Amino acid sequence: MGLSPSLIGTAREGASLLVTRSRLRLFAKSTGQQDPIFIDVDAARRASHSDLPVPPTFFFAVGLELPAPLDFLTDLGVDLAALLHGEQEFTYHRTAHAGDTLTSSPVITDVFEKKGGALMFLVTEAPVVDQDDVLVATMRETLVVRQLAGAGA
Amino acid sequence: MTGPLLEVGTRLPDLAVPPILRTTLALFAGGSGDHNPIHLDLDIARSAGMDDVFAQGMLSMAYLARLLTDNFPVESLRSYRVRFAAITPVHARPTCQGEVRDVSEVDGERRATLDLSVSLADGTVTLTGEAVVACP
Structure with missing residues (x-):
C-alpha cells in the first residue's frame, strides 16, 4: 500500500x-x-x-465537509474495511459559534508501523480557523490501518 | 463547576446514556458529517466482516464531551483527547466517567486534568481519554 x-x-x-x-x-x-x-x-x-x-467534538465535521472525505485514503490504496479511528485529540483556543465559517488545513505529521507492519498509523494535524483567520481549535487524528488477511504488502 | 472546588480525586457524576438505536447512528451521521456506511448499512457492515453495524467512535467521544460540558462551561475546555479501545455495538448503553487526576497553575489559570472513560454495561471499556479544563 x-x-x-x-x-x-x-x-x-x-x-x-x-x-x-x-x-x-x-x-x-x-x-x-x-x-x-x-x-x-x-x-x-x-x-x-x-x-x-460549537460543542467540543463538532470541529471534526469541518474536515469531513468534502464531497468524498475518505478518497485520499483509497487513493493511497487503503481498504476502508481495514480502517480504524485510533485516537482523536482537540486543543481549544477560543469558542466558535453558529454563524462562523470554520476552515481546516490538515497536514500528515506522522506515519509509522507496529507489529511488523500489521498495523500502520497515520497521524494528521489540522488547525481550524474562523472567517477572520483566527485559530479556534487544533485537531489531531490517528488512523489505524490493519493489514487484512490475504492483502498484498 | 458550580459545586465545590475541584480537587485531585474529585469524581464527576456518571453520565448514563440510553441504549444506542440505529436511528441514533443515522442522525449522528448527518449531524457529525461522518457518512461512512459501515455505521448505517448492514450489507456494507457484513461485507467488511462485521455481524452488524456499530456506533461511530466519535459518537462516544461526543457523549463523553457532554459529561465535560455538563460540569464545565464549554469555553473553559483547553484540550480533550481520547483513544478508541473497542467498538460500541447497537443497543449498547455507554456510561461516561471522569475523575480529576491533577490540578495545577498553567498560564496564570488553575487547570484540572481529568481521566475519562466510557464503558458499556458488560464492562467493556470502549474509550479512554483525558481533558484539561480551566476551573475556579
Missing part, C-alpha cells in the same frame, strides 16, 4: 463549513444533548454566548 513515512509533511485537502444553528441542533439531537445552551439561542445568550456555541 501507499502508506509510508514519505507522506510526512504532506498537506491533505482542507475543507470549510459554515456552522448553522440547524446543523448544531441536529448534532445536539443525535448526541442526546439536553443542555439548552447548545439548542436554544436565548439560553446561549443568557450564558454570554453570541449564538449557539
Whole structure:
C-alpha cells in the first residue's frame, strides 16, 4: 500500500463549513444533548454566548465537509474495511459559534508501523480557523490501518 | 463547576446514556458529517466482516464531551483527547466517567486534568481519554 513515512509533511485537502444553528441542533439531537445552551439561542445568550456555541467534538465535521472525505485514503490504496479511528485529540483556543465559517488545513505529521507492519498509523494535524483567520481549535487524528488477511504488502 | 472546588480525586457524576438505536447512528451521521456506511448499512457492515453495524467512535467521544460540558462551561475546555479501545455495538448503553487526576497553575489559570472513560454495561471499556479544563 501507499502508506509510508514519505507522506510526512504532506498537506491533505482542507475543507470549510459554515456552522448553522440547524446543523448544531441536529448534532445536539443525535448526541442526546439536553443542555439548552447548545439548542436554544436565548439560553446561549443568557450564558454570554453570541449564538449557539460549537460543542467540543463538532470541529471534526469541518474536515469531513468534502464531497468524498475518505478518497485520499483509497487513493493511497487503503481498504476502508481495514480502517480504524485510533485516537482523536482537540486543543481549544477560543469558542466558535453558529454563524462562523470554520476552515481546516490538515497536514500528515506522522506515519509509522507496529507489529511488523500489521498495523500502520497515520497521524494528521489540522488547525481550524474562523472567517477572520483566527485559530479556534487544533485537531489531531490517528488512523489505524490493519493489514487484512490475504492483502498484498 | 458550580459545586465545590475541584480537587485531585474529585469524581464527576456518571453520565448514563440510553441504549444506542440505529436511528441514533443515522442522525449522528448527518449531524457529525461522518457518512461512512459501515455505521448505517448492514450489507456494507457484513461485507467488511462485521455481524452488524456499530456506533461511530466519535459518537462516544461526543457523549463523553457532554459529561465535560455538563460540569464545565464549554469555553473553559483547553484540550480533550481520547483513544478508541473497542467498538460500541447497537443497543449498547455507554456510561461516561471522569475523575480529576491533577490540578495545577498553567498560564496564570488553575487547570484540572481529568481521566475519562466510557464503558458499556458488560464492562467493556470502549474509550479512554483525558481533558484539561480551566476551573475556579
